[in-house]
């Protein structure tokens with residue numbers, strides 16, 4: 240704001256001292272917050288802050304002073320000790336936008352970059368281009384329909400979304416799940432972890448120029464999708480894991496199909512590693528790129544392979560086991576450097592471990608029910624409906640009204656391929672959730688992108704971004 | 717198309733057919749992936765299903781070099797202006813395929829956040845049903861569009 244009155248503001252009242260933009264001191268946090276809650280009634284005179292903002296928020300990076308103080312408070316101030324300390328003239332800096340429609344931003348993420356030549360000085364991820372209002376939609380669907388909704392959040396790992404939602408509902412209901420249903424859930428989720436990591440290696444390869452990697456990754460992923468399709472009826476968005484168990488028992492011959500996958504994978508992994516492990520371009524573009532230290536990762540709430548690549552031993556399957564995962568043996572691969580290459584190694588390690596879990600499930604799959612016998616959530620068997628009027632009514636009511644869940648709230652988290660996927664569910668005793676809040680792992684990981692990207696080169700953005708494996712459906716929901 | 721009067725090795729046809737044939741056989745889609753459907757769109761282009769068979773494996777990053785837009789996924793209110801801008805940047809003639817329930821009608825998300833069908837923002841030629849449509853469905857949609865183009869006039 241300049242002191243010279245301009246044509247447009249000349250006939251208006253001089254802005255009062257409280258007007259935040261006129262305040263000479265830097266805008267403090269609470270002022271900023273108050274400003275966000277100011278309302279402006281359409282038709283009245285526009286306050287200045289309305290004119291500065293667009294419907295996508297203020298189109299600026301934070302002021303540098305704000306950002307530094309924020310980073311200092313979090314203890315995550317990154318000292319660039321390898322760059323010359325010269326103060327560069329403001330004129331030398333340029334701001335460019337990458338996305339939301341960009342071939343390598345992994346969905347509709349937009350990055351605002353402040354460049355100084357080839358070096359990135361600041362990054363601001365802008366999200367919301369895929370906001371689907373799923374948390375709100377969850378409130379209008381019954382618990383029975385809930386899986387259909389949540390499965391579409393993180394669309395590369397639909398089983399994990401369903402599992403997390405179902406576990407939360409079951410916790411509130413206080414019902415037990417038969418061992419076979421639990422084993423099926425583990426089988427599906429661990430296969431899903433592999434297929435998700437395969438897609439990751441395909442896109443990571445594609446983004447840094449290893450185009451053949453893309454073809455290979457999709458080739459093997461198709462094996463998994465075919466198995467999912469024969470078991471659940473859909474290639475993606477399965478709606479298979481539901482409160483109370485799973486939707487259907489595994490089909491005949493599933494053992495052979497899983498066996499075929501387990502046989503094909505080691506060879507495929509060896510093929511990928513042959514392509515990547517000693518490929519100088521791949522190594523150059525991943526080693527020492529997009530580094531995040533363990534402290535920074537923890538401060539920003541990074542989870543999943545990105546956290547473990549920094550060397551932090553945190554895997555919810557070990558820390559807060561769910562669905563009987565504690566009965567299987569597996570290790571948690573850890574990295575040392577927290578760079579893109581370590582994320583690659585950690586993911587490949589996880590693929591091997593998951594295949595090991597799948598092998599164990601295959602060998603120890605218990606017999607029994609695939610869903611709970613609790614008539615409160617499970618409809619009566621088809622035969623009973625023919626015989627008894629009560630069973631028919633029960634069936635009808637279950638599918639029209641859904642089942643009621645006792646009031647209460649619960650937080651349930653699972654280790655999705657991207658990190659801690661958590662759902663906070665509040666029930667008011669009716670048949671649909673009062674509130675569902677989702678802690679998407681990609682959301683927290685995207686927030687840490689500025690730490691990883693600051694002071695690196697433009698060309699590394701794509702590599703770093705891909706290595707975090709954000710799924711925008713999970714970020715925006 | 718083959719005429720008796722023409723010397724051997726020659727084909728005669730009319731301009732409409734020739735131009736339309738050329739258009740259908742090298743349609744380049746602009747990559748406009750939005751959500752889950754985009755993953756299936758990529759799967760369609762990848763090894764197993766091989767979209768190259770229809771001359772459209774080159775997903776273009778720049779709308780200027782593309783003549784088909786496959787809107788794959790749910791379109792949020794915030795993304796709608798971006799979609800329209802990308803569409804406007806494409807050179808004529810151009811076509812739009814709306815892939816999936818969300819793109820065609822808002823799908824299961826009838827709420828404040830989603831545009832209830834991309835046909836509110838851009839003109840759609842072919843709707844592909846499914847959630848997500850499998851690669852076969854998408855290919856069927858593409859072939860339907862090719863038929864439409866073959867049957868149509870070259871000026872549009």
Ligand code: SF4
Pocket residue numbers: 391476751752753788789790815816817818819823846847848849
């Ligand atoms: S139609 Fe289904 S698969 Fe496609 S974007 Fe919508 S929810 Fe996802």
